[in-house]
Structure formats: structure tokens, C-alpha cells
Amino acid sequence: MTSPASARPVAGPPAAAFGTPASGSALTARSHVTLITGDRVDLDARGRVIGLERAEGRTHIPFQVRKAAGHLLVIPADAARLVASGTLDQRLFDVTELNKAATRKAQKDGLKVIVGYRGDATAAKAAVRDAGRLRRTLTALDADAVQTPVRDTAALWRAVTDGDGAASGIAHVWLDGVRKASLDTSVPQTGAPTAWRAGYTGKGVKVAVLDTGVDTGHPDLKGRVIASRNFTSAADATDHFGHGTHVASVVAGTGAASAGTYKGVAPDAGILNGKVLDDTGSGDDSGVLAGMEWAAAQGADVVNLSLGGYDSPGADPLESEVDKLSRAKGILFAIAAGNDGPNSLGSPGSADAALTVGAVDGRDRLADFSSTGPRTGDGAIKPDVTAPGVDVTAAAAGGSTLDKEVGEKPAGYLTLSGTSMATPHVAGAAAILKQEHPDWGYAELKGALTGSADGGHYTPFQQGSGRVALGRALTQSVVADPVSVGFGVQQWPHTDDKPVTRKVTYRNLGDKAVTLALSSTATDPRGKAAPAGFFTLGASRVTVPAHGTASVGLTADTRLGGTLDGAYAAYVTATGAGQRVRTAAAVTREAESYDVTLKVIGRDGRPAKYYDTGLDGVAGLAAGAQLSPYDPSGTVTVRVRKGTYVLNSSVYADKEGAKGTDWIAQPRLTVSGKRTVTIDARRARPVDITVPAKGVTSRFAYPGYALTLGNGEYDYGMFLDSYRNFRSAHLGPRLPAGSLFQQWDGHWTKGASEQYDITTGGPVTELATGYTKHFTAGELATVKAGLGAAADGKTGTLNAVGWLPGANGATSLSFPQKLPGTRTLHLSAIGGVNWQLEFAQNDGTGQETAADAGYELGEFTFKAGHPYTETVNTAVFGPHVGAGLGLFRDGDKIYGSLPLFADSGGHAGYSDFTSVRTTLYRDGTKVGSNRDALFGEPFTVPAGDAAYRLTTSVRRSAKVAQASSRIDASWTFRSKKRDEFTELPASVPHYGIRTGPDSRVAAGRTVTFPVTVEGPAAGRNLTSLTVYVSYDGRTFQKVAVKGGRITLKNPAEGRSVSLRSVITDKQGNTSDITIWDAYFGR
Known part of the structure; x- marks a missing residue:
């Protein structure tokens, strides 16, 4: 903020002095993100949504705003059903994700998306490619990666949608998201020296390292790189970041610069250098996908992906590509689990076919950063194995970012930690096995490496089968298929559960029958021994014929867990004839949960077809849940955990909400049993808010509320063009005093340089079912501002952001005008509202940077009925010190x-x-x-x-x-x-x-x-x-x-x-x- 601003009288009553602004200063610009629909969401310096500028022809479309689980979603009415069905990636409307620095950098030249097709998509492909620049064609996915300038995103939206749903031929539209780069003792820890002594060094095997590139001039990697391709915007395929060289060295470094001390796992393997991450260590999904397809075309046997990102429920394009290429080409993908600790497994390591790798230290202790499962959505076992990933020394890319930041010790080498370092140990081990068994595909390689792993004192969700033991894998002829057994989720209550049996199948890849003795151990969700009989084997021995299979039943009896719900895990160990195969298994006892049926009725009394419902868990077992239940019939049943939820439903009178919106909310929905909730738009009543002026045009309206529960704050609202045809209703009981705050914002313009901004509301115990407020001139203050121009040809905005005491959010109207000029603001001045005035001089590019200069005029409490003046953006410009500056x-x-x-x-x-x-x-x-x-x-x-x-x-x-x-x-x-x-x-x-x-x-x-x-x-x-x-x-x-x-x-x-x-x-x-x-x- 600034020091106290001057105020000069204008015609009429004496002008009041501006109040003293708060200390400190926002030295960063207001920003905005543009959605795929072409609508622009305005954000303040803290990333809070404060406004919306709709694309041409979309001024009538309402938006629902949800802030829960750490993410802020802004979803327009015409996208809600496609998001709920999974056709549209929710990240395309996740303002928190879109505003992250890494995402903004990746999208700086326009919105990048991946469009997947189905059936005869000739017309769809033509429309999509016409709306944006085709960056890549992804054959395996039948998809296009396209980039569309911000000004043209509305055209892309029209290309992928049609009427109520997706355009013909469109299967999915994903955000082209951001992926980041997630040996002296570590290599022997895997058992590699045993393989070397047996003559296996990875010779003749191709390992694709899809990373930040490779420094081919490093002595350890000379002659090891057999092909290179750059899939980033960087100038070349050389590693200027330092991550890819380190990874490639762990896979196949010769150790030439250290007399063999820091030799990689498979020193004779050939490296395919696919640069999919740029010189800052990040890249986009489509670049990684293109690298995967290139690696397949180059004949890669193994692909190392020491990278990842957030894993959302359902299959993203990278997960789909891993599964498709694994099955079609037999390629084994070794993929890092991630470095975010418990319950944070990343994508694409979440793919079914991936050999997903966690990290242990030199004493086989699980690294505290190593991401663990279960997998999001279905609770499947991941990671699959672990490998050394703590303090791993391998080749340094000379002059790279990591080389400078970490420092070489000894010369030519860096010591790094991460699942990124663990993964190439496994990729190298797979190359060794591929050399030994050229006919093996991904399933055999994955089975041998997981089945032969050394178990630690951890659960399958932490370590998979355990730490890779290449020495044992070399002699492995029996593998489990699949490598882990999932029983899924057993619904609560569990007293009537029926035991479930799954098959553990063994494949004998050898020439002689093998008889295996079977045993199992099991743990409960706390890591302690599971109750006796929770997991039982159908036999104690099994004989697997040569080149054949044999199965044994493994039964999970979830009645035996008492009151302890959660993930139960087991290891089945098969031994005999020099073989030892470990197979992980898991079942989840669902926590107390119930079916909740939502019946949505439109204002015409019929089941609603057009609606957007959000169900967010805020307390109890429900905390953190975020659901968007939808069915075109108007009735949908969801399975939810016991606890407290916030229910918001926007019921639209037509597919775009142009004919009316009914916002019905239940800020405290308690689920303690099976129940039905009827969301009846006929209960809603009109909202009527006006200002004391004729000839005004409503530009923007925002009804919203904030819920405080414990230490959690949750914000909800609607972005509307006006309050016309908008109605509201409260469902459920009253809330305790102090936990609920409701606000109403409105913004109108009159001519080119005059506007009315109001905000009103306060603490409530229930939300308003209809609301009426007609502002009078005596309830407003007037600010006449002179807006300077620091350069020729500029436009600018003067925004007034009104904050009510106790509110979590605020909105403003951003309406550009030519500079220099004047602007008159009429601001509500009742209810203790504080107004933050912000000026921005536009850069005129229309891209994601909102302005090239801007100023905080201060935060003020104005006196109703009084005029004020101010001037901004005039010389002399220079350094300023003050409170907090x-x-x-x-x-x-x-x-x-x-x-x-x-x-x-x-x-x-x-x-x-x-x-x-x-x-x-x-x-x-x-x-x-x-x-x-x-x-x-x-x-x-x-x-x-x-x-x-x-x-x-x-x-x-x-x-x-x-x-x-x-x-x-x-x-x-x-x-x-x-x-x-x-x-x-x-x-x-x-x-x-x-x-x-x-x-x-x-x-x-x-x-x-x-x-x-x-x-x-x-x-x-x-x-x-x-x-x-x-x-x-x-x-x-x-x-x-x-x-x-x-x-x-x-x-x-x-x-x-x-x-x-x-x-x-x-x-x-x-x-x-x-x-x-x-x-x-x-």
C-alpha cells in the first residue's frame, strides 16, 4: 500500500480525506488466466479470484466458483456436464493450477491442450487444427497436441463442443500439463556386479532416457548415446540442466572419469537421448508423449522416465500412452514414483503397466521423500519396487544448472537424491535382464524384477515388492502375473462381508517344472500384523509346468478387521528350485460410508438436465473429498464417507443458463446414514440489487459465501452478468454463529468512464432464500480519479476491490479506457466495507501479463455521501520508502x-x-x-x-x-x-x-x-x-x-x-x- 494519499475538494460538500492505507506493498502485478472457453479470470496478487471477463457472445453464461481441497475451480455452465463426465480435464478450469508459475511459463504463448479423438474424427480434427497450431500428432493415443493463442481459445472451444456435449469425434480434451524432473555404493546395492561377472552389461539393449537431455561429451557417456531428439523449445538436445546426464550415467555410464568407481548399472547399453524437459527441468505432457512414441519407433527396449506430475482420478494421456505402448511394443517403462512423501504417487508412474520406482537409502531404509500409494481412485498397489535414490553419485553435465548449484565432488560428478535417481537403477537392471532374455517383453521383465526383490520392513504401498535385487533376478525363471493382486474396496459395513478370492498366477519361463512352497504375511493399516485368517492361501504348494502357468487362490476376509478400516496388505512368497517370488496383495476396508442420492428438480418442476453440483467434504472422514455428481436424468447416487459436506448446486433453466439460474446451497450436509437430498429449484427466490442511477449497464455480479469450520476455510460463489433471472435458496439447518458469511457484489458502468461498485453482506446463520437491496445515493461515496499515461497509446484500468469485514473474497470490475483520462467510481460505503484501489497500465498484448505498470492507491474506508479525488501514474516516478517498504x-x-x-x-x-x-x-x-x-x-x-x-x-x-x-x-x-x-x-x-x-x-x-x-x-x-x-x-x-x-x-x-x-x-x-x-x- 502507500502512504496516505492526498485528497482535494470537488464541487458539492467538502471532500473527505482518504483514510490511512494499510502498511506494506503489493509489488507484483494483478494477473489473469484464460480458460479454454475464452473467458478470462482475474486474480489478485495472492491468487484470489476477483473478477471475470467473458469471451464475446458469452456474457449471459453463469459460472460456479468452488474453493476446497486447496484448489479453486471456476466452471461455466456450458462446461459443467463435460467436466463431470470426464470428457473435459478439470484442470482446464482449475485456476489454482493454471496460475502456478510453472503452468504460466508453459502456457505463455497460448493455451496448450491435448485433444483425443474417437471414431471417424476427420471433421473434428480439421476444426481443432484450424482453431490452433498443431504442435504434435500423437499416433498411439489418436490425439493432437495443439496450442491456441489466448485470443483464439473461444474458437477452440467451439471446435470441441457441440450443443449439450462434445463435438462428434471428440473423446477427451486434456490440459497439456507440466512435468518436472522428479553411484559408487548405489549400483552394487542393486546386485549389478553379479550380472557383470556373469557377462551381462546391457550390450545390445536400447534404453531411452526421456529427460533434460544428455551431455554426450562426458567421458562416462562417450559412445553410449546412439540417437538424440529434442522435443522441447530449447535450442538442442544437450543437457543444460544436469538431470538427464545424471540419470543416463546411472543407467549406462562407463565410469571412465573415475576409473570405474561410478559405473552405471548397464555400462554397455545404448542410450536413446530424448530431451522432453527443457533447460529449466520442466516440460509439457505432449513433449513427453512425443518422446515416448519416438523411443518406440527407435526400438527402445526400456524407457526411463524420471519425471512426473499430479495424478488425478482416471487415466490421463501419459498413463494411457504407457499402457498402450507397453502392450503393443513390449517396452518396459521404468517410472519415478515422485518425491512428495506419503500418499502422493505421481503420474505417469500410476499407469498399470509402469514399473514404478520408489527410493531407499544405502541401508535399504525408505527415503522420507519417496512417494507412496495407494493409487488415486482405485487404491491399487504402487510403487512396484524401490531402488537406491539417496546420495547417488553420477555424471555431471559440465556448466549445467545443477552443476553450478550443487557443485562437482569429485570432479565430473554430482551427488543427488530422489526417485529420479532410483529409477535409472531399475532401468539399467531391466536392460541387463533384456540382454539375458532377448525374447522377454515388459511383462516378463517387470515380473522378474518385482518377484525377485528384497523385502524391507514396509508395506506394499510404500515399497511395492521391495528393493530390486538384480543378482536374484538373473536366475529367476518363475514370475508372478500380474505382479500384484488387488482386491479393490470392500464396502462398509463389514460384518456381512463375504470373503473374496483372487488368483495368484505363476508363469514358468524355464524348461523344467518348478514346485514352489507358498507362505504369506499380512499387515493392517497401522503396519502391524493383520488378524489371523485375514489373508489365506488356498494351497501351501504349487507346481508350475515348464513354459506354463499355475494358480493358487488368495482369500481376503474383511470381516476380521474389527473396527479398523483402511488398506490391508499381504506378501505371498513362493520358494523352491532356487526361485523366490514375492507378490504383493492389498484390499481396502471402506471406512464408514453411505449412498447419498441427489434429486435435482428444475424451476419447471421437472427433473433437471442442466445443473452443476459440487459436494465437498469438510469434516470427519469426509474431509478432502471433492465430487461433482451428475446424471442427465436429474437423479444421481454417490457413495460418500461419513462426515460433513458442503453442497452447492446451480440449476440452469437452459443449457447455458441464459434463461435463469437457481443457486441452491446446503453449507452443512451431515452424512451419517443413507439419505436422499432433493434440490428443488422451485424453492429459490429472486435476488434484486440496484444502484441509484439511470442508464447503467450491469457488467458483473457475484453472490458468494464463506464457510469456516475448524481451521478450514471454504469459499463458494457464482459469476453472473447480472442478478436478473438469478434466484437463491438455502437448504438444511441453520449454522452456528460466526461460521457463515454471505456477500453480494455488483458492478455497473455508465458511459465509458463511470462505474458503480457495491458489496454488501455479513455474518449469517443461514444463506438467503432470495435477497433485495436498493442502494441510495446516501449509501455511496464518489471517487474522481485522474489516470495518467506513462507512455503513448496506452489503456488502463482503475479497479475498486471491496472487502467486507469477515469476508474471504472480493470482486472488482476491470474496464479498460484510453490513457490519459479520468474515471468516476461510485462505491458502497456501508457495513464497514474497505475499498482497495488498484491502477493498471495495460501492455496491450492481450496475453497473460495483465499490465506493464501498476499501482496500489491504498485501502480505504470511505464515508457515505462524500466525494474524493485522486491522481495516479504521473511523474516523477522514483524510489519510495514507507511502512513495510x-x-x-x-x-x-x-x-x-x-x-x-x-x-x-x-x-x-x-x-x-x-x-x-x-x-x-x-x-x-x-x-x-x-x-x-x-x-x-x-x-x-x-x-x-x-x-x-x-x-x-x-x-x-x-x-x-x-x-x-x-x-x-x-x-x-x-x-x-x-x-x-x-x-x-x-x-x-x-x-x-x-x-x-x-x-x-x-x-x-x-x-x-x-x-x-x-x-x-x-x-x-x-x-x-x-x-x-x-x-x-x-x-x-x-x-x-x-x-x-x-x-x-x-x-x-x-x-x-x-x-x-x-x-x-x-x-x-x-x-x-x-x-x-x-x-x-x-
Whole structure:
């Protein structure tokens, strides 16, 4: 925020002063994300939704907003049914996901999606490719990866939809999501030396490493890479990040640079180098998919994927591709489980066919970061095995990012940890087995590696079958098929459960029959021994004929679990004739759960076809559940855990909601038994909110509510074009006081530069069934704002975000207008509402960056019936210090949080810049430099007292601002480590010249204006203030400061004045700040 803003009277009653804004400053821009529908969702600096700009022709479509389980969903009425059916990837409307830095970077040039087809899709393919740029054709999936500029996403939406559903030939539309890169003792730990002694080194086997590329010049990898292909936007297939080289070295490094010490598992295997992650270690789904298809075409036997991402219920395109290529080509995919710890198994390691790998340390202890199962959705066993993944030493890509960040030790090698490091151990082991058994496909390789694994003291959901034991796998001729046995979920209650039997099947790949002795061990959800008889084998021995199969029954009796629900696991161990096969098994005893039937009735009294229902678990066993039940019949039954839910249903009068929307919510739905909930739109009543003006146009309306339950906060709402034809209703009992807050926001415009913004509401115990509020002029405050233009040809917005006490959310109207100009805001001023005023100067690109400059005018409580004025975005632009803004020391860190381009009103904010260099010196010795424009990147310094000098120089383009094209600043001060957070003595000048809205002054005139000091040197602590002026940008001359004012001659038309101030305080701290092109003449 800013220091108190000035206010000047206007015609009418005396103008009230602006209130004092909150301290601190949002130095980052408001942003937005564009949905596949072409609609744009506006976000504040904290990622909260504060507005919506609909695509052309979509102003009538309502949106439901849900914030639960850590994700904020904004789903339009015409997409709800496709999302519920799984045709549309929910991530396409997950604003939290779309606003992540990695996703924004990947989508910076337009929305990337993967469109899957079905049947005769000739017309669909043509329409999709016409709406976007075809990036890749994914043959195995019958899919296209396309990228569509933000301005054309609405065209893509029309291409994939038709009427009530998907267009003919469209099977799925997925977000082209982001994937990230998730030996001296580690290789022997797998048993590789045993294989080497037997003559198996992976010779003749092709292993595709789909990663960040490979440094083919590293001595350990010379001659090992037999083909390369780049599937990223990076310049080449070389590894500039450092991850792929490390991985490839674990698979097939020769150890040449270490006399064999850091040799890979299969040192004679051939590497197919598919660069699917860029030079920052991330890539998109379609690039990984293309790499997989390339690897298959190159004849890969094994594919290593040390990468992953979030696994959502259902099959995503990477999971589907893994399964299809495994079965069609016999390729084994070794895939990292992920590095996010318990219950976080990632995709594509979640694929059925994948050999999914967790990580253990050198003592076979499970790494705390290793992602564990069960798999999302069906509770299947994953990972499949573990391998060494802690402190793994392998080849370094010289000069790469990891090489610089981690450092080589010994020379030429890096030591890294992660399931990314564990996975290539398994890929190398698979290459060894493939050399031994050239006729084996993925199923045999996977079966041998899982069946022969060494078990640890962990459950199948933590380690699969255990840590890979290649020495034993080499002699393995009997494998389990499948490698694990899943019993699924047994419904609650369990007293009447019937025992379920599944077959454990053994395949004998050898030439002699093998008799196996069978035993089992079982654990409960706590990891303790399961009750006796919970898992039982149908036989104690089984004989498997040569090149044949034999099965034995394994029975799970879930009646025996008592009151302990959850995942029960078992290991079946078969031994005999030198064979040992471990097979993992699991069954889930469902926690107390019930069927809930939802009956949705439209306002016409008939079963509803068009509706969007959300059911979010917020307490008890239900916590974290997020369901979107839908059936076109209007009746749908879902199985849910006992607990408390929030139910929201938007019932639409037509497929797009244009003829009316009924929002029916039950903020506390308790499920403790089987029940039916009737959502009857006929219960809803109209909402009528108006402002005291004629000729206004409703632009945006937002009814919403926030629920607080324990430590959890949940937000829900609707985005509407107006309250016309909108009705609301509450279902269920009242809630305790203090747990529910309801708000109503509305935004109208009048002409091109006048708007009305209202927000009202407060704590309630039940939601409104209908609502009426007609605002009067006496309930509004008026702000007349002058909007400056820092450069020619700009547009800008002045947004008013109204926050009610106790509310979790707010909205604003973003309505661009030409700059310079004025804008009049009429704001509701009752109920204790605080208004945050934000200005943004648009960059004009229409892409995902909302503005190239912007300012926080402050957060104010206005007095009803009073007028206010303000001016923003005019020169002189320069550094600003104030509450929460300046230079700081926190322990051994020195950093800045200091806006360098605050405007003449002292409004803090941000500005795009072309270059910046910040440097810190300690006792005359350089500590370091960075490219941080004092936004918070710290320098680490010693504890002792010392003299410091911090310098920064930042330039910005004339396309952003012609005034203040460059800022050079230097501060000197003494500092030492203290226990408390410390503000450092940094002061800055403020020039009080009044420029026009174009940051120009009348050429040639002589003007006198104040120069004040902000910061510790202000007031009586000031020793000296010296001001210099330059009219040519080269030479400066001293200017007399008299009574805190200076007198200058304005520059000639089109020319500028540059200003320099040197400030010294009584403690000897100094500031030296030069503002180049401070203002221009006209």
C-alpha cells in the first residue's frame, strides 16, 4: 500500500480525506488466466479470484466458483456436464493450477491442450487444427497436441463442443500439463556386479532416457548415446540442466572419469537421448508423449522416465500412452514414483503397466521423500519396487544448472537424491535382464524384477515388492502375473462381508517344472500384523509346468478387521528350485460410508438436465473429498464417507443458463446414514440489487459465501452478468454463529468512464432464500480519479476491490479506457466495507501479463455521501520508502522491498523493466550481484558489524514509460546481525512537481516545487540534502535547496530533465539517487 494519499475538494460538500492505507506493498502485478472457453479470470496478487471477463457472445453464461481441497475451480455452465463426465480435464478450469508459475511459463504463448479423438474424427480434427497450431500428432493415443493463442481459445472451444456435449469425434480434451524432473555404493546395492561377472552389461539393449537431455561429451557417456531428439523449445538436445546426464550415467555410464568407481548399472547399453524437459527441468505432457512414441519407433527396449506430475482420478494421456505402448511394443517403462512423501504417487508412474520406482537409502531404509500409494481412485498397489535414490553419485553435465548449484565432488560428478535417481537403477537392471532374455517383453521383465526383490520392513504401498535385487533376478525363471493382486474396496459395513478370492498366477519361463512352497504375511493399516485368517492361501504348494502357468487362490476376509478400516496388505512368497517370488496383495476396508442420492428438480418442476453440483467434504472422514455428481436424468447416487459436506448446486433453466439460474446451497450436509437430498429449484427466490442511477449497464455480479469450520476455510460463489433471472435458496439447518458469511457484489458502468461498485453482506446463520437491496445515493461515496499515461497509446484500468469485514473474497470490475483520462467510481460505503484501489497500465498484448505498470492507491474506508479525488501514474516516478517498504536485515540476510518506480503520489507498485543489476559491498569488498529490482532476493552476509554499500541500476523501455527511463541508486549504512528483524537506514527523495497527466510540463517555464526526504533521514535527522539537475543527460549542476524547495526551468518541448539527490543523515548514512528523464517538456 502507500502512504496516505492526498485528497482535494470537488464541487458539492467538502471532500473527505482518504483514510490511512494499510502498511506494506503489493509489488507484483494483478494477473489473469484464460480458460479454454475464452473467458478470462482475474486474480489478485495472492491468487484470489476477483473478477471475470467473458469471451464475446458469452456474457449471459453463469459460472460456479468452488474453493476446497486447496484448489479453486471456476466452471461455466456450458462446461459443467463435460467436466463431470470426464470428457473435459478439470484442470482446464482449475485456476489454482493454471496460475502456478510453472503452468504460466508453459502456457505463455497460448493455451496448450491435448485433444483425443474417437471414431471417424476427420471433421473434428480439421476444426481443432484450424482453431490452433498443431504442435504434435500423437499416433498411439489418436490425439493432437495443439496450442491456441489466448485470443483464439473461444474458437477452440467451439471446435470441441457441440450443443449439450462434445463435438462428434471428440473423446477427451486434456490440459497439456507440466512435468518436472522428479553411484559408487548405489549400483552394487542393486546386485549389478553379479550380472557383470556373469557377462551381462546391457550390450545390445536400447534404453531411452526421456529427460533434460544428455551431455554426450562426458567421458562416462562417450559412445553410449546412439540417437538424440529434442522435443522441447530449447535450442538442442544437450543437457543444460544436469538431470538427464545424471540419470543416463546411472543407467549406462562407463565410469571412465573415475576409473570405474561410478559405473552405471548397464555400462554397455545404448542410450536413446530424448530431451522432453527443457533447460529449466520442466516440460509439457505432449513433449513427453512425443518422446515416448519416438523411443518406440527407435526400438527402445526400456524407457526411463524420471519425471512426473499430479495424478488425478482416471487415466490421463501419459498413463494411457504407457499402457498402450507397453502392450503393443513390449517396452518396459521404468517410472519415478515422485518425491512428495506419503500418499502422493505421481503420474505417469500410476499407469498399470509402469514399473514404478520408489527410493531407499544405502541401508535399504525408505527415503522420507519417496512417494507412496495407494493409487488415486482405485487404491491399487504402487510403487512396484524401490531402488537406491539417496546420495547417488553420477555424471555431471559440465556448466549445467545443477552443476553450478550443487557443485562437482569429485570432479565430473554430482551427488543427488530422489526417485529420479532410483529409477535409472531399475532401468539399467531391466536392460541387463533384456540382454539375458532377448525374447522377454515388459511383462516378463517387470515380473522378474518385482518377484525377485528384497523385502524391507514396509508395506506394499510404500515399497511395492521391495528393493530390486538384480543378482536374484538373473536366475529367476518363475514370475508372478500380474505382479500384484488387488482386491479393490470392500464396502462398509463389514460384518456381512463375504470373503473374496483372487488368483495368484505363476508363469514358468524355464524348461523344467518348478514346485514352489507358498507362505504369506499380512499387515493392517497401522503396519502391524493383520488378524489371523485375514489373508489365506488356498494351497501351501504349487507346481508350475515348464513354459506354463499355475494358480493358487488368495482369500481376503474383511470381516476380521474389527473396527479398523483402511488398506490391508499381504506378501505371498513362493520358494523352491532356487526361485523366490514375492507378490504383493492389498484390499481396502471402506471406512464408514453411505449412498447419498441427489434429486435435482428444475424451476419447471421437472427433473433437471442442466445443473452443476459440487459436494465437498469438510469434516470427519469426509474431509478432502471433492465430487461433482451428475446424471442427465436429474437423479444421481454417490457413495460418500461419513462426515460433513458442503453442497452447492446451480440449476440452469437452459443449457447455458441464459434463461435463469437457481443457486441452491446446503453449507452443512451431515452424512451419517443413507439419505436422499432433493434440490428443488422451485424453492429459490429472486435476488434484486440496484444502484441509484439511470442508464447503467450491469457488467458483473457475484453472490458468494464463506464457510469456516475448524481451521478450514471454504469459499463458494457464482459469476453472473447480472442478478436478473438469478434466484437463491438455502437448504438444511441453520449454522452456528460466526461460521457463515454471505456477500453480494455488483458492478455497473455508465458511459465509458463511470462505474458503480457495491458489496454488501455479513455474518449469517443461514444463506438467503432470495435477497433485495436498493442502494441510495446516501449509501455511496464518489471517487474522481485522474489516470495518467506513462507512455503513448496506452489503456488502463482503475479497479475498486471491496472487502467486507469477515469476508474471504472480493470482486472488482476491470474496464479498460484510453490513457490519459479520468474515471468516476461510485462505491458502497456501508457495513464497514474497505475499498482497495488498484491502477493498471495495460501492455496491450492481450496475453497473460495483465499490465506493464501498476499501482496500489491504498485501502480505504470511505464515508457515505462524500466525494474524493485522486491522481495516479504521473511523474516523477522514483524510489519510495514507507511502512513495510525499504531495505531490511533479517539475521544474515540483507534485502530490499523497495519500489523503484513509485509515482508522484507516492503510490507503490510495479513496472516492467528491461535490465537491472543490484550489488552489495561490505567494507569495500563485493558481496555479490543479482538481477533483483529490490523485490526481496537476499544477500547472505557475515554476522559482524561492517560498512555496507548497496547499489542498484534499473532501466525500462519507453514503450512502458518515457519518464524515469533509468534509476541509479546507492545507499551506505552500517549493519551487524541482530536477533530481531531490522529496518536499514535507506532514505529517498520525493519531488513534488505537478506534471500533467502525460507526465509533461509546459516547456521553458520556471517552476518552484518541494523536495522532501522519505525514510530515516527525514525531519530533524537530516544532515544534508543536495540536489543536482541535468538537461542533457550527461552533465549535472547543483541546485539550491531553499526551505525544502528548488527552482528549475522546465525543459524544452520533447526534452527531459534528470534529477540527482544526495542525502546524509545524522548517523552518517547516505543515499545517492539519480532519476534519468524525470519529466519532459511539451
